[in-house]
Amino acid sequence: MKHSQSLGARDFRTRSLLVRTTALAAVVPVALTGCGTGSGGQGGDAASDAGLREVTVVLDWTPNTNHSGLYLAQAEGWFADEGFDVNIVEPGETSGLQLVAAGQADFAYSVAEGLVPARAAGADVVSVATVIEHNTSSLISLSDDGITRPRDLEGKRYGSYESDLEKALISKLVECDGGDPAQVEFTPLVSDDFRIGLTEDQFDTAWVFDAWDTIRLGEVDGLDVDTIAFRDHFDCVPDWYTPLVATSRALLDEDPDVARGFLAALSRGYEEAAADPDRAAEVLLEAAPELDPELVSASAEWLGPQYASGDWGTQRAEVWDGFVAFLEEEGLTEPGFDTDAAWTDQYLPGADAQDSAEPGESQP
Incomplete structure (x- = not known):
């Protein structure tokens, strides 16, 4: 089995990409470095001899429970059953979407707030599955601070990645709850160790x-914490897909069976x-033994029901349309973004097997 290989530094800047909406400066060919064969994996010659097609998947962050289905399909041999030798790599300075757009990777885990600006910058990348059915983001605070609803953020310090999307979402949440967004202090985060940030009073x-x-x-x-879940306020802020699995339009057009086979194993x-x-x-834990077993076990249990209430991976037009409308209303993307071209469900198991499936279509 191929293990994760690092593409570069795994630091706070990588995590901050999850909430940035800054467009890719350019979509240019880049070299996929640091993705050799992991311990116990098959080399390229061995894979070729076995008749397997090599497929590269770039994660959106270091291995975690959002990637459980990927590692399970790898460990159980389900990718091999579909004819693939899958190489899983971790992100570095170059995002997975950039690598996919440049033809240096086949699939990438990403987020809707990354895919929209990537497409706006000219990358013809397409979401082909959502990993989790609904957004599972929350605002977290120590219970002693008494932040239990959005308007309680008045006069409080929000630890910020300094993205425009954050400011728009937090402001909208506070405003919808009758509060004054101008009274929220946005304090830059210095690391993603939220325990230290909260307990050492770096932010609220x-x-x-x-x-x-x-x-x-x-x-x-x-810790005794309270959370404000975004999913409890979808009447105010949009739902959106995070994470999702993306590929290039070129792969869908030229190798549709690769997308179908890969997603069949991944869905399983x-x-x-x-x-x-x-x-x-x-x-x-076998793939990433450095992780905390207690955290991984509890997280896997919590995430199980979140993957899907029906068929895994399916996306909905109203979710994409609502998210893009929010971005346009807040001036975070130019009007006229082609939302339908940004996603498709037509390569998921059970969808019509047609070589030229239209984007922006759910399963029948």
């Missing part, structure tokens, strides 16, 4: 992901991760 609240940070702080570290992996979170945790 920050944007985290419930499946990882909230569990780490509340269940593993034992996530369905198994939902059904057997203990196995999902076990496989992830």
Whole structure:
């Protein structure tokens, strides 16, 4: 099995990409470095001899439970069953979407707030599956600070990645709850160690992901915390897909069976991760033994029901349309963005097998 290989520095800047909406400055050919064969993996010659097509997948962050289905499909041989030798690499200074757009990777884990500016900058990348059905972001704070609803952020310090998207979302949440967004202080984060930031009073609240940070702080570290979940306020702010799996339009047009086969195995992996979170945790820890077993186990259990209430990976037009409309209203992307071209469900299991599936279409 091929293990994750680092593409470069794994630091705070990588994490901050999750909430940036800055467009890619340019989409140019780049070299995919640092993605050799991992311990116990097949080399290119061996894969060729076995009749397997090599496929490269770039993660959006270091290995975590959002990637459980990928690692399960790898460990169980389901990619090989579909004819693929999959190489999983971690992101570095070059984003996965840039690598996919440049033809240096086949698939990438990303987020909607990354894919929209990438397409606006000219990268013909397409979301072909969502990993989690709904956004699982929250604002987290120590319970002693009494931040239980958005308007409680008045007079508080928000630990910020300094992105325009953050400011728009936080301001909208506070405004919808009858508060004054101008009274929220945006304090730049200096690291992504939210435990230190909260307990050393660097900020009062920050944007985290419930499946990882909230569990780490509340269940593993034992802090008394409160959260404001974005999903409880979708009447005010949009839902959006984070993370998602993207590929290039070129791959979909030229090698549609690669997309179908890859997603068939990946879907099987996530369905198994939902059904057997203990196995999902076990496989992830084998691939990334540096992770905290307690955190991985609790996170895998929490995420199982979040992967999908129906068929894994399916996206909805109203979610994409609502998110892009929010970006346009807030001046975060130019009007007229072609939302339909940014996603498709037509390569997921059960979709019509047609070589020229239209983007922006859900399964029947």
